[in-house]
Amino acid sequence: MGVVRDPLRGRVRPEPEHTDEQIVAAMTPIRPARWAVLTGAGISTDSGIPDYRGPGSPARAPMTVQTFLSHPAQRARYWARGWIGWKRMTAVHPNAGHRALARIAPLGIITQNVDGLHQAAGSEPVIDLHGRLDRVICLDCGTVIDRDRVQEELDALNPGFLDTLGAAPETLETAPDGDVELEETAHFRVLDCPRCGGVLKPDVVYFGESVPRPRVDAAFALLGSASGLVVLGSSLAVHSGLRFVRAAVREELPVVIVTDGPTRADELPVQRSVSRVADFLRTWEDALGRAI
Ligand SMILES: [Zn+2]
Structure with missing residues (x-):
């Protein structure tokens, strides 16, 4: 098996400029149904599926x-x-993060996970960027x-x-x-x-394979009708996810990234939280509850 270069090597976890409360306060003027969400392995770790790119992983x-x-x-x-x-x-079952996201009901979810847990929690639509196990x-x-x-x-x-x-x-x-x-x-x-x-x-989708074009198009269409992008639990180490953040930044959409380690988008103009995904979603849900 060949050597896989680690695109995150040398990167450090950023120091967020704002607390989660401040970040969600800035998000709430845009209603949930206007946000596109991109999820990675970090939202499924609480379901017992390890994130092999997360901090401390071999x-x-x-x-x-x-x-x-x-x-x-x-x-x-x-x-x-x-x-x-x-x-x-x-x-394996959906965890508090999957369930909170299903209740928040964003415009749609683009997921890099292959575990089907967003659908199991009741979210829709979900675009399974990397397929289904x-x-x-x-x-x-x-x-x-x-x-x-x-x-x-x-x-x-x-x-x-x-x-x-x-x-x-x-x-x-x-x-x-x-x-x-x-x-x-x-x-x-x-x-x-x-x-x-x-x-x-x-x-x-394996390493060395491309995401099928119709799936990429569907994800860009979702992003194209969104007013902002929230990334949950992804280090954006692979291009398949990073391109959506780049596209959102190009379109000057607000982008919030929640993950406890460094990401490849940390140099871009994004809001960063290093909280656990489920904790951030609870804060967002609480803020929405107060806003109603
Ligand atoms: Zn056959």
């Missing part, structure tokens, strides 16, 4: 799509880890299969696999993409497309 090289496609052993490793990770993902796609014929069905097939193909691990699956670390840290994967049998025998891949 360096971790994500699998690229090239590795996935060209190395059957790596593919087996991915699916073995994903098979165990999915058992946990199905037990609960869907699997055939790279050859394009068939989309429900992840639960793939899980059943993998269960049937790999009886007794858990016993070979030597560790209980719940002791293994889960990563944001539903993956777990696990090396004993050589014997895991992967599932091929039931329709054409092609390669199945989770319907998520």
Whole structure:
């Protein structure tokens, strides 16, 4: 696996100029339904999904799509880890942050997360920029299969696999993409497309892949009809999210970024909070309650 350069290296957490109360006081003249929201891993950490770019996280090289496609052993490793990770993902629920955001009901949410938790909390519309972990796609014929069905097939193909691990699956670390840290994967049998025998891949955007154009267009359309942008729990380390902040700044929209570490947009004219996302949303919701 290649070296992944850390775009945040050398950056430091900024000192916010304003408190959350001051930031939301400046936000409330624009009603919630005029704000676009961009979310990252930091909003899902309270649901037990770690943010592998957040402060204190171990360096971790994500699998690229090239590795996935060209190395059957790596593919087996991915699916073995994903098979165990999915058992946990199905037990993950929206947290106070997701629920508060659903009540605030912004214009729409663009999310870099693949966990489906905004929809589970009742938010809409949600644009899943990087796809959804609960869907699997055939790279050859394009068939989309429900992840639960793939899980059943993998269960049937790999009886007794858990016993070979030597560790209980719940002791293994889960990563944001539903993956777990696990090396004993050589014997895991992967599932091929039931329709054409092609390669199945989770319907998520991997490193080295582009976000599908229609999804990018939908996100820009959402931003285009918004009066401001709030970024929650993203370090904006990848271009796929950063471009929306740049576009909002270009259009001179107010931009608020809430995350507890540095971001790639900290030099831009944005308002910064380093609070926990759920705490910031509670402050915003309280201010809206007072404003009504
Ligand atoms: Zn197929």
